[in-house]
Amino acid sequence: MTNADTAPSPLRQRDPEAAAWLQREDKRQAVTLTLIASENHCSAAVREACASRITDKYAEGYPNRRYYGGCEVADGIEELARQRAMQLFTGAEDANVQPHSGTTANLAALVALAGPGGRIVGMALKAGGHLSHGHDKSHTGMLFDARQYGVDPSGRIDLDEVRRTVREHHPKVLIAGGSSYTRNIDYAAFAAIAHEASAFLMADIAHPAGLMAAGVVPSPVGIADVVTMTTHKTLRGPRGGMILARKDCAKLINSSVFPGAQGGPLVHQIAGKAVAFGEALRPEFRGYQQRVKDNAAHLAQCLIGHGLEIVTGGTDNHIVLVDLRATDVTGATVEERALAAGLSVNKNAVPGDQRPPMVTSGLRLGTAAVTTRGFGRDEIARIADVIAGLVRGNDPERFRPVVRELCEAFPLP
Secondary structure, three states: OOHHHHOOOHHHHHOHHHHHHHHHHHHHHHOOEEOOOOOOOOOHHHHHHHOOHHHHOOOOEEOOEEOOOOOHHHHHHHHHHHHHHHHHOOOOOEEEOOOOOHHHHHHHHHHHHHOOOOEEEEEOHHHOOOHHHOOOOOHHHHHOEEEEEOEOOOOOEOHHHHHHHHHHHOOOEEEEOOOOOOOOOOHHHHHHHHHHOOOEEEEEOOOOHHHHHOOOOOOOOOOOOEEEEEOOOOOOOOOOEEEEEOHHHHHHHHHHHHHHHOOOOOHHHHHHHHHHHHHHOOOHHHHHHHHHHHHHHHHHHHHHHOOOEEHHHOOOOOEEEEEOOOOOOOHHHHHHHHHHHOEEOEEEOOOOOOOOOOOOOEEEEEOHHHHHHOOOHHHHHHHHHHHHHHHHOOOHHHOHHHHHHHHHHOOOO
16 A cells, blocks of 8 residues: 555645535435435546536636637537437437526526516426426516416326416416426427417426436427426436527527526536436436336335325326325424434425425435435335334334445445
């Protein structure tokens, strides 16, 4: 072993306090099973790209049209990410890989398509939508004239209600997609409703993007006018956003992202996106996504077997939404118990929820991260046992050895 092998890292030498916090996060993830549907574990290659020296480069503008010199490498990286994105999502005519997040992607797209003060229609947050689809606490609810649709008593989108809402309010943009909706969406029906009203259809696929890229669930690419997404959930890349657009919308979208919504892009994150897209183009990615989907379906059935209620009775994607209203616990309570047991989950509203957002009557679970660690049906069943026990009020410490054993057997990538 050389001196270089034992020398402290530059971070530990320069800032041991910050290094200690990051080391603590490494340990937390190593001994915790992530069942938060918005999270995943990216590869070491993606992390290396995000930590590269390109983080120093300011590259305001677009490839071959930058406002600073020395951007030839940034141009190459961004073009690599763009081309891989369009190859990954068959039918995509243009890709903007600069958005810092899914919310900034949504905001930029809505400004481009609806204009300031324009009317938009999206799914209500408590029905499974997202804050950035017009919720009154989001800038999208403040800057646009927002109307929202819900779901039927079973928790599924009611296309008749969507049609009535659009016909009544005549929006410029109809949004399809959500953050806790567990079923496939009929994008062709949404497009017909939107175009009947001379509105754009914007599909937000932040959650199922990886499943769609792999072809294991239906995709809106080639159907919707604009498709927004994050790159860090099922797509298993770095934190960030992306927008796919039809050619006739691309100029509006690009101008809205820059200079409209943000200045210089985070080129190191774009590098990470390029690496993740390259990984997703490999044949094994489809198998991974199929396992994510299968594991979620199995988790839902196992929890039903334990007597728990699942919104819509199951799932078509990676999300399982547990309805706790028939129990004596809240989503916040189960989230706290789960953390003590070593599970990272999140409380979530269910359709018709009367409890406040920091309490909720539901629990949102996702299988992308544990599938990345290698979980199959047997491990999912064991996790379902733990979750059911936590809902029943069993001591979380009782389950800590089970979680620890699974973490050790299936380490982080």
